[in-house]
Amino acid sequence: MKINKRKIIIPLAVAVLSTASLFAQAPVAPEFTNAINDITQIARISGTLIGGLVGLIGLGRTGWKLANGETDVMNSLIMAIIGIFLGAMANTFIV
Numbered sequence: 001m002k003i004n005k006r007k008i009i010i011p012l013a014v015a016v017l018s019t020a021s022l023f024a025q026a027p028v029a030p031e032f033t034n035a036i037n038d039i040t041q042i043a044r045i046s047g048t049l050i051g052g053l054v055g056l057i058g059l060g061r062t063g064w065k066l067a068n069g070e071t072d073v074m075n076s077l078i079m080a081i082i083g084i085f086l087g088a089m090a091n092t093f094i095v
Helices: 005-024 029-068 073-093
Strands: none
16 A cells, blocks of 8 residues: 655645644743843833933033043043934844
8 A cells, every 4th residue: 555645745834834823822922022022121211311311421421520620521522422413322223
């Protein structure tokens, strides 16, 4: 008795694909969606905070250097502006 491979493979493939769609719609999927949303929100907030802190530190250094009469004030000011800018960019780019 000869076995036809097509008669076995096609129903088996249909069965596998139908069960895969059932697993994709499992009740666990919304929990993963919520976890992904939480992780992106944490990343957005962290990027904003880190950029803001770098900007504040740069502004503080700028003020200290201005008060003490140092000559490289512009480096600190540029670092502050870039830090604040990167913090704002992190808040808008991470979706």
